[in-house]
Amino acid sequence: MQASIAIESTPAVQYLLRLGDTCLILGQRIAEWSGHAPILEEDIALSNMALDLIGQARAVLTHAGRIEGLGHDEDQLAFLRDEKDYRNLTLVELPRGDFAFTVLRNAMVATLMKLLWERLRDSADAELAGIAGKAVKEARYHQQHAADWVVRLGDGTEESRRRVERALADLWLYAPEMFESDAVDEAAAAAGLGPRWSELEAPWRAEMRTILGEAALAEPKEAAFRSTGKHGVHSEHMGYILAEMQHLQRSFPGGVW
């Protein structure tokens, strides 16, 4: 079996891994809907968005490997790290839940990613700026699509509303993690690599309020709980998703399509 790789966790590498891993893990979660979505159109839409996210993750992880300078490529970074070395938001590793949970989480993450990519277009790192220039266009479609569904469900039937309200109560607990800034963010801001994620909080809350308002959903109160996936401390769900993702590369080291 293929052993794990050790990561050189400089602040720049961590900043890129937060970005790339959030795309990677959400892409994996969304892809679970392939063949299982409630209607064919959504099956196709979710699979397409998963493809966009995996494509973005590939670009960012490839770049993270170059910055790290240890010769790790996108596949090694995606499939051969230990759980503690994944830096995605806890939000994206939660099980896919029902359709309401999935579209509301997509709306929350796509809103964040859209705002983040918009800022990263001005990164001092030309490669990251190039990736952002492409990804921001995709994130806009993701946000639009997810927001449309949140409104349809919130302003829909009694059952759809009950489900999206429950999803909101569950998911909102994981929102504050997005905007907790730390030394990694400070280093990125100082180097011109990218913004502190805390700078995105005000516009994110404003856009989410627009979406929730249109869906006639009340914004939940903020809880004291703070998830910590960005720091490599994950929920109990992370190990299972990694086991599924990593199985092939661990069993057949270096395997390619």
Next chain:
Amino acid sequence: MTAPAALDTRCAQAWDVLGTVLDPEVPALSVRDLGIVRDVIEHGDALEVVLTPTYSGCPATEVIEHDVLEAIAKAGLGPAYVTLQRAPAWTTDWISADGRQKLSDYGIAPPGPASTDGTVPIRFFGRRVDAIACPRCGSSNTERLSAFGSTACKAMYRCVSCREPFEHFKPI
């Protein structure tokens, strides 16, 4: 990008060849019609073809690279290699006028102008969204079935007038 005027240079011949390499996902268009060929440069012996990917996760990108190199080798213009250039990001505004007509003839409603790179407000809509003209009967009485189609670059629509479903190449 436009091909150089001189028709006998190796680069100009390569541009002609690229006009025959079809997009595997939308075979109505060549890679030139699609606007993803950014440059063809001669470096001594080797020819460099600069391509811009359409979507981050487009599974056709690798097939296109392969097809481009194969076509250039077949035309005796090799050796060649492909480089991918991310910036500036590809936009549907780069699809040629000829390409738009080919899309429409193929049954795919061509994209309107892409939004600028400024911030885009969130809009909410049901099925009656922008008036996309039906590529079969021309009616604007159409409705969107899904924002995503068989590929990420397309949305699914239905014409209320002629009752036919069709695809729309999304502006991006």
